[in-house]
Amino acid sequence: MYETVQAPEQEASERAGETTSGRSSFTGRALSGEMALMFPFVALVFFATAAQAASSNAWLAPMPDGLPGVDKVLGAVLAIVPPEYKSFIVFTDGVDTDVVLKAIGDTVDLPSVAVMEVSSGQEYNTTMKRLIGHARKVRQSFRGVTVVVVSEDLDFLSAFAEMADAGRLSVWDNRVLVVTRLERRQFLGLMKDLWLFSMLNTMLINMDDDADDIRYGLYSHFPYGPGGAQTVRVATWTPKKGMVYLTEHPLFPEKFTNFHGAALPIAIWPFEPVMMQERVVAPNGTEYTRLYGRGIRILEAIAGHLNFAIGEALPARVSKDRMDHVLYRRALISPQKLALLPHLALRYDYTFMIEEATLTFCMAKPELKPRWQNLYYPLGERVWASIMALLVIVPATFFLLTKSRMRREAKEKFSLLAATEQVFGTLLGQSFSLPTVSSTRVLVASWLVVAFVLGSAYRGNLTAFLTIPKYPPRVEGLRDLLQTSAKVIMSPDLKINFYTTFKESNSSMSVELAERTYFSETHLGGMQQALEKKHAFIFERLFLNLMIIRNFTNFDGSTSMYVVRENLVPGYSAWLLYRDNPFKRNLDWCILAFHEAGLIRRWSEEVLGEEKKKSHQIRQQEKQKTEAAGAVQKEGSQSGDLQPLSISHLQGTLFLLVVGLLVGVLVFLAERLLPSPESAGRRAKGKPSAAAP
Missing domain, CATH: 3.40.50.2300 (Response regulator)
Known part of the structure; x- marks a missing residue:
């Protein structure tokens, strides 16, 4: 009813x-x-x-x-x-x-x-x-x-x-x-x-x-x-x-499949490499601001399909200004991704997702362990443990089998120490006198094969581990970060949306992250603090990669900072739209088609590659200027050249030699100061016995 x-x-x-x-x-x-x-x-x-x-x-x-x-x-x-x-x-x-x-x-x-x-x-x-x-x-x-x-x-x-x-x-x-x-x-x-x-x-x-x-x-x-x-x-x-x-239009016609070249104002906030701008001089001498970056590439492709022009780029001093342009309908679209956050969905619309929410953090690379440990790295810990066990078992077995077949005079001269010296010497390439007994020959042959394999494997990997640095385990996510004592640095741009979200989250990890957070006025300053103090700097992944390429990369291509693998915010990110945007479905259709063709990932790689190439050229020019002026000396060659072994590479070998010399000196002093059993026996035989009264 x-x-x-x-x-x-x-x-x-x-x-x-x-x-x-x-x-x-x-x-x-x-x-x-x-x-x-x-x-x-x-x-x-x-x-x-x-x-x-x-x-x-x-x-x-x-x-x-x-x-x-x-x-x-x-x-x-x-x-x-x-x-x-x-x-x-x-x-x-x-x-x-x-x-x-x-x-x-x-x-x-x-x-x-x-x-x-x-x-x-x-x-x-x-x-x-x-x-x-x-x-x-x-x-x-x-x-x-x-x-x-x-x-x-x-x-x-x-x-x-x-x-x-x-x-x-x-x-x-x-x-x-x-x-x-x-x-x-x-x-x-x-x-x-x-x-x-x-x-x-x-x-x-x-x-x-x-x-x-x-x-x-x-x-x-x-x-x-x-x-x-x-x-x-x-x-x-x-x-x-x-x-x-009266026209070709049906009732309730579609309005947004063709914009007929209309200029759509957009809300932007300079955010490299998604949204960048530069001053360009036209052929007639006038200057204008050119927008470029991944977001502009995607928007240009959509504009070509829907037949609209990119209109006025409404300026924004901070990220909130960009969001206000969209909120108050001064611009219906902002071609810069933003994570899908619940409190923003109440006032804005989002396009179809552009990519995963890539808010993450960067840190200073862990310091290298001392070079002398490179002598230990060619073999794994279990292999070293097995070798140590064999150096106990094989000499003992060799000693028992050999001594049981010796004559009485020879038994007195053959000791466990002598058997250990022969077995250990084979690992260093020394010769081994083959026994005459068949059972002992089988043992010695097996050990020689094992010593050959272990020695070849060790010597083959030794050069690589002497020249290639081995980094300790790195922080790769939020859980790893919270297990350290490192503080967290944020840009003020993230305070409204992300810091508040972390602080009010039901996740204990997010709350602890917010408690460790303090703010830096500039991105470069925050990253510099993170490098010096071993803290973490939070921002968008592509931006962090670009900043590391530009500001924290050496002449040889090595970097002093890295971006962790995991993201901080689960979910996806998309473009911000005015709420109930009438042509949202048209934008979504285009973005989905770009994903199916793999274009968004390709554009991201191309933009980052272009910026990397520009930064490399700038570094090379700076290097040539400093070398020409004689201000600095070359401290190495480029990453593609062969590098000779230096003292830092071989310090482990020298350290082992010094330890051997010290042990030898200590043994020599002990032999000179303390009487040996043989000399004590000779002195006992040479002393005359007391006559009975």
């Missing part, structure tokens, strides 16, 4: 008293015509089937004199309504409501209808705003909605358009059908000046007063037409001829 959405009884009774005193009200009419309920400030929503509507006496209400034949023209328009647009929200000022409902019921099968009437009064604006809030909830409950607005009052239509825009009642996927009877200049002004009528999917039906018979014109406003913004009479309806189309 019919359902109503109304306020609590107490509130309804209080507001009913205001209605009797002449204040504004909402009027809901049951379609049976049997009763009418007055609930001020309350939206009454009705859902009716076509069969119920046809059987209702209210459908047969007499046609008002204000808009004769409006039910027929509405029926002709609604006859082409797609299935997803069979839900209707009807706004009227109390005139012609029954006629609109009759047209809907006679034309559309199984419609869902929400009727909202607004009476003028002292609380007119509050009433309209409250109604639109209820209507938006109804609109969000359906896949597609057609909003029908019927009024002959210019002020009513203007107020509705402004409040519907502020209340986000309609988006492009919904349709707005305005039925009125105004002078030509009045409705043309509405179509041109009000966002709801000019930019969204809106048609206006206006009765022509200058015609002898009944005639209605159907108008649509094209903000980016062939000759600029223009309101076009798409069709004419008369009782005799019905609907006659």
Whole structure:
């Protein structure tokens, strides 16, 4: 049957008293015509089937004199309504409501209808705003909605358009059908000046007063037409001829597949390498600012497809200025990506995602371990442990097998130390006297094979590990960062959106990140502090890579900083749009096509590669100047040249030699100062024994 959405009884009774005193009200009419309920400030929503509507006496209400034949023209328009647009929200000022409902019921099968009437009064604006809030909830409950607005009052239509825009009642996927009877200049002004009528999917039906018979014109406003913004009479309806189309445009035409070369202002904030600008001198001598970067490449490709020009670049001192340009509709698009954050989605729209949210951080590269440890690196820890175990097991086994077959005189001279020296000597390339016993020969042969493999592998890798630095493990994500004591540096540009998000997050890791954070006024200064203090600097990945290429890369191509692998914000990033942007789906289609072709990734690599090439050329020029002036001496060759081994490479070998010399000296002193067992035995044999008395 019919359902109503109304306020609590107490509130309804209080507001009913205001209605009797002449204040504004909402009027809901049951379609049976049997009763009418007055609930001020309350939206009454009705859902009716076509069969119920046809059987209702209210459908047969007499046609008002204000808009004769409006039910027929509405029926002709609604006859082409797609299935997803069979839900209707009807706004009227109390005139012609029954006629609109009759047209809907006679034309559309199984419609869902929400009727909202607004009476003028002292609380007119509050009433309209409250109604639109209820209507938006109804609109969000359906896949597609057609909003029908019927009024002959210019002020009513203007107020509705402004409040519907502020209340986000309609988006492009919904349709707005305005039925009125105004002078030509009045409705043309509405179509041109009000966002709801000019930019969204809106048609206006206006009765022509200058015609002898009944005639209605159907108008649509094209903000980016062939000759600029223009309101076009798409069709004419008369009782005799019905609907006659005057242009190639259908009802509710598409407005944003072709901008006809119109210039669209954009909101930018210099953000390398996504958005960069430079001063260029034209052939005629004039200077102008040229925009370039990955964001401009994507926008130029979209502009070529949709046939628009990149207009004025609205300046922004900080990131918030750019967002304000979009928020207040000075620019409808900002071709710079921004992470999809919940609090921004309440006030803005986003395009289809450009890439993952790449907010991350950079740090100073870990310091190299001492070079003498390179003697240890060619073999793994388990291999070294296995070698040490073999140096215990093999000599002991060799000693037992060999000594058990020796003669008595030889057994006294053969010791475990002698067996260990022979086994250890094979690792250093010394010869090994083969035993005569078969069992011992098998053991020695096996050990020689093992010693050959281990020695070859070690010597083969030793040169590489002497010349190539081995870095310790690096921080590669937020979890690794929080396990250190490093502080976090942010640019003030990130304070509004990201720092606040981290601070108010439910994640303990994000909260701890915010607690460690302090701010730096400039990006380069923050990165310099991060390098000197071993802290982390947070910003966008491409920007950090570019800053490292420009400012923290040496002549040989090595860098003192690195960008970690993981991102801080899970999810994606996209371009910022004005809320309910009418050509969002056109932008999304282009961006999706670029992703399918791999163009966005390619453009990112190309822009970064070009900047890397420029920075390399600048470094080479600086290097040539300093070498020509004799200010500095070459401290090495380029990364592509062969590098001779230096003292720093071989310090491990020299360190081992020094340790060996010290141990040798200590053993020598011990032998000289302490008596050996053999000398003690000889002295004992040479001493005469005492004679018995």
